[in-house]
Amino acid sequence: MNLIGFAVVLASLAPVHLAGQGAKPYSPPRMPDGHPDLQGTYDLATLTPLERPAGARAALSAEEVAKLEGAVAARVQAGNLPSKGDRPAPPKGGDGSTGAAGNVGGYNIFWLDPGSAYTIVNGERRTSLIVDPADGKVPQLTPAAKQRFAALLSRPTSDATQSDDPGLETAPGAYDDPERRPLGERCLLGFGSTSGPPVLPNYFYNNLHKIVQTPTAVMILTEMVHDARIVRMNQPHLPKTIRRWMGDSVGQWDGDTLVVDTTNFTEHTRFRGSSENLHVVERFTRVDERTLLYRFTIEDPTTWERPWTGEYAWPATDERIYEYACHEANYALENVLRGARRREADAAQKP
Amino acid sequence: MSVPKGKRTLDEVHMANLTRTLATSVAAGAIGAVLAVLATAVSGQAPAYRAPRLADGRPDFNGIWQALNEANYDIEVHMARPAMALRAGPYGPLPAAPVLALGAVGAVPPGRGVVEGGEIPYRPEALAKKKQHQENWLTSDPEIKCYLPGVPRATYMPHPFQILQSTTSIFIAYQYAGAVRDIYLKDPGPPPVDSWMGQSVGRWDGETLVVDVTGFNDQTWFDRSGNFHSDALHVVERYTRVSADVISYEATIEDPKVFTRPWKMTMPLYRRQESGAQLLDFKCVEFVEELMYGQFRKTPLAR
Numbered sequence: 001m002n003l004i005g006f007a008v009v010l011a012s013l014a015p016v017h018l019a020g021q022g023a024k025p026y027s028p029p030r031m032p033d034g035h036p037d038l039q040g041t042y043d044l045a046t047l048t049p050l051e052r053p054a055g056a057r058a059a060l061s062a063e064e065v066a067k068l069e070g071a072v073a074a075r076v077q078a079g080n081l082p083s084k085g086d087r088p089a090p091p092k093g094g095d096g097s098t099g100a101a102g103n104v105g106g107y108n109i110f111w112l113d114p115g116s117a118y119t120i121v122n123g124e125r126r127t128s129l130i131v132d133p134a135d136g137k138v139p140q141l142t143p144a145a146k147q148r149f150a151a152l153l154s155r156p157t158s159d160a161t162q163s164d165d166p167g168l169e170t171a172p173g174a175y176d177d178p179e180r181r182p183l184g185e186r187c188l189l190g191f192g193s194t195s196g197p198p199v200l201p202n203y204f205y206n207n208l209h210k211i212v213q214t215p216t217a218v219m220i221l222t223e224m225v226h227d228a229r230i231v232r233m234n235q236p237h238l239p240k241t242i243r244r245w246m247g248d249s250v251g252q253w254d255g256d257t258l259v260v261d262t263t264n265f266t267e268h269t270r271f272r273g274s275s276e277n278l279h280v281v282e283r284f285t286r287v288d289e290r291t292l293l294y295r296f297t298i299e300d301p302t303t304w305e306r307p308w309t310g311e312y313a314w315p316a317t318d319e320r321i322y323e324y325a326c327h328e329a330n331y332a333l334e335n336v337l338r339g340a341r342r343r344e345a346d347a348a349q350k351p
Numbered sequence: 352m353s354v355p356k357g358k359r360t361l362d363e364v365h366m367a368n369l370t371r372t373l374a375t376s377v378a379a380g381a382i383g384a385v386l387a388v389l390a391t392a393v394s395g396q397a398p399a400y401r402a403p404r405l406a407d408g409r410p411d412f413n414g415i416w417q418a419l420n421e422a423n424y425d426i427e428v429h430m431a432r433p434a435m436a437l438r439a440g441p442y443g444p445l446p447a448a449p450v451l452a453l454g455a456v457g458a459v460p461p462g463r464g465v466v467e468g469g470e471i472p473y474r475p476e477a478l479a480k481k482k483q484h485q486e487n488w489l490t491s492d493p494e495i496k497c498y499l500p501g502v503p504r505a506t507y508m509p510h511p512f513q514i515l516q517s518t519t520s521i522f523i524a525y526q527y528a529g530a531v532r533d534i535y536l537k538d539p540g541p542p543p544v545d546s547w548m549g550q551s552v553g554r555w556d557g558e559t560l561v562v563d564v565t566g567f568n569d570q571t572w573f574d575r576s577g578n579f580h581s582d583a584l585h586v587v588e589r590y591t592r593v594s595a596d597v598i599s600y601e602a603t604i605e606d607p608k609v610f611t612r613p614w615k616m617t618m619p620l621y622r623r624q625e626s627g628a629q630l631l632d633f634k635c636v637e638f639v640e641e642l643m644y645g646q647f648r649k650t651p652l653a654r
Contacts, residue, residue: 031517032406039520176649178640187636210533212520214413219515219522226531228524230513230630244632320539323546327636328498328570337647344649 028256028286033215036256036286041321042314045115045207047072050200050310052128052136059124069117076116079109113205119312121293129200129310138272138308145303149273175340178333183268185333187326188245190224193271195246197229197262197280198296198310208321209314211284218251218258223321231260238264245269247280258284275302290316402558402592407518410558410592414514415623415630418507418600421462423494425576426616427471428464435459435575436489449489465507467615471578477609484577492575496643497635499530499547501571502564502586503602503616511623513630521553521560526630534562542566545582560590581608596622 028036047069052058060068118125128136141149174180184191192202199220201207208223218231231251238248248264260282267276283295295311298304402410424435434446434457450457473481484491494500500508510526521534534553542550542565550566564586572579589601598620605613645651 039517173649178644178648186640188634210522212515212517212522214515214517216413217513217515219524221522221531221533225529227529228522228531230515230524232629235627242631245634321533322544323499323548325499325547328547334644334647337644341647341649 026286026288029289031213031215035213035215035253035258037213038218038258038284038286038292039211039213040292040316041208041210041319042292043208043317043319044194044199044201044312044314045113045203046119046201046312047115047117048119048126048129048201048312049203050129051138052130056127056136058128058131058134058136059126060118062125065118065125072116076109111205113207114203115201115207121311121313126312129312130308131311132309133306139304139306141273142301142303142305145273145275148275175337178337181333181336184224185336187225187330187333189227189269190222194224195222195227195229196271196296197247197249197260197282198271198298199282199294201312206324208317208319210321218260221321224324225326226324231258237261240264243267243276247278254283256285260284271298273303274298274300277302287313292316400592400594405516405518409516409518409555410560411516412514412521412560412590412592412598413516415511415628416514416598416620417509417511417623418618419621420465420507420618421460422465422507422616422618423504423509423574424459425462426465426574426578427576428466428469429459429462429576431461432459433457447489465616465618467617472611472614474609474611477579481577481579484572484579488575488577491577493571494575495639497528497639498570499528500525501547501567501573502532502549502551503588503600503604504571504573505530505532505548506588506600506602506620507618510633511628511630524630526633528633528635547571549584549586556589558591562588562590564588579609580604580606583608590620593619596624 031037118127119129120126130136130138133139178186182191183189189195190202190206192204193200194202194207199209199222202224206224210219210221210223212219212221216233218233220229220231221227222229227246229246229249231249233251235250237250238244242248243264243266245266245268247262247269249260249262251258251260253259262280262282263278265271265274265276265278269278271278277300279299281297281299283293285293285295287293292314293311294314295309297307297309299307405411421429433444434450434453436447436450437444438447439445446453446457489495494508499505505512505523505525505527508525508527512523512525512527515522515524519536521536523532523534525531530548532548532551534551536553538552539550545566545568547568547570549564551562551564553560553562555561565584567580567582567584567586569580569582569584583606585605587603587605589599589603591599593599600618600620602616603613604610604616641652645654
């Protein structure tokens with residue numbers, strides 16, 4: 001143990017990452033047990049969507065990146081300009097557009113942090129997180145899953161956003177009970193599968209994650225809803241009778257890559273409509289001083305025709321994660337339900 | 352070890368140095384400190400236990416721990432009572448109607464308390480408020496609504512918690528409500544905003560991990576008996592490993608808006624030793640939805 005530690009110290013003192021030379025593989029800083037040190041706080045916000053937009057190539061050219069990222073930066077800058085104060089009030093009942101906050105507008109840009117850059121993997125600016133299948137799309141649902149999906153379309157899944165999920169708002173009974181509201185709205189998990197697994201950017205805000213690593217456990221904190229997923233190293237999975245919101249995660253090292261295997265999800269989690277058989281394998285690799293490469297493979301033969309894999313960079317940040325006390329100030333859920341009851345009462349009054 | 356004649360062993364050198372240091376210190380008037388050192392060295396009362404170390408030489412607190420006491424019911428010394436919520440009966444207090452059905456399961460177990468000196472030094476008006484809390488327990492205890500527990504209550508909730516410690520990070524994950532604390536090892540300055548779990552800054556005092564916690568809101572309680580604090584709360588926790596499976600835990604409570612002087616809780620924390628011990632999900636948010644929002648269902652259930 002001590003000898004190993006000593007060797008590791010020597011190794012970590014060796015010069016690392018000779019930029020530009022490319023010949024020498026990157027040697028990450030190491031923990032006393034010899035494994036790479038994956039610890040840090042990471043900002044997962046990115047412009048790269050999960051699925052590749054129609055017609056796009058897998059990677060963007062430098063010119064395309066400059067144009068797309070520049071447009072986003074310009075929009076943010078314009079949104080943050082002081083308002084001129086010459087706008088009339090929104091029309092009574094909203095402007096007719098769909099979306100949160102009663103069609104009168106939600107957050108302004110100041111509050112949002114949906115990402116400012118496309119994720120870079122192997123030097124490429126990617127147009128989708130998904131790399132397998134090669135078309136960058138989630139594979140087809142199995143016929144059984146399609147049937148199940150149709151029946152449960154209006155039931156929130158762990159990747160659902162607050163309200164713009166297709167079918168969520170208009171489905172019969174969407175406002176009848178708290179259980180019908182998205183998990184994020186109920187403060188049970190962050191929306192957009194931000195807690196995962198798979199851990200995805202939510203393209204909205206609060207995309208920070210923190211990793212603390214010990215020889216027997218790796219903790220991955222999700223900023224949103226303060227969910228700490230504790231990966232037990234070199235342990236068997238829980239019995240199938242114990243189901244967990246973020247599944248049961250066990251880890252092992254494959255060389256310098258941390259491999260996390262997660263099963264035992266609850267029937268409520270339902271990532272993109274998956275079943276309880278969802279199986280997620282994540283691979284965490286430190287690729288430079290400030291970046292982890294995060295790779296995930298999704299497998300659920302009762303849901304998709306084939307497994308699928310995505311990857312994206314987790315850039316380190318010096319930002320701090322503040323308390324995300326969601327439930328403690330959740331006036332929204334109560335008011336969403338009360339509003340629905342009021343609407344029904346008003347409708348019943350009409351002759 | 353064989354030592355050439357005329358040469359001193361390392362121990363002897365250290366001893367001589369220590370004696371010189373002592374002499375100098377006494378001369379400088381640091382008598383108290385020296386007496387303490389001597390007392391420890393001579394009486395042998397210093398904790399004999401030496402905790403396993405991390406690579407940086409610090410005691411290793413990694414593991415799953417839990418308090419084993421009745422503090423979450425009432426941190427002060429208390430006898431058993433019929434229920435948390437009481438009403439007057441013909442011959443003394445009886446369980447209040449909403450908790451009657453729980454029978455013996457709803458009774459409060461007795462406890463010697465964890466408050467050093469036995470009693471909390473409330474200011475008079477604060478004591479009145481505590482009693483009010485107790486009388487309105489069902490509608491006021493933040494635990495009933497699954498709110499974050501605050502500090503030090505998180506420590507003695509009847510749930511395990513896990514300390515994750517590396518040489519660069521210390522993090523505590525609590526099973527209850529999935530509460531978390533990042534113990535900063537570098538003071539980031541005053542907390543920018545009040546929070547339920549406060550801002551924790553850790554430092555080492557020899558064998559002891561000292562955590563200074565500030566930046567609390569005034570929404571958490573210390574127990575189910577209405578003991579409370581204001582947003583001026585300042586907690587200093589001391590974690591010391593005293594054996595392979597026990598941490599000695601102290602929390603000094605300072606809050607001049609509520610108490611006449613600082614006071615202290617002390618308790619042992621025990622390692623969860625069963626094989627496969629781990630934190631599981633206690634997302635009680637889900638469990639209080641019916642209580643908090645059930646009346647707004649389209650078809651409310653009978654209450």
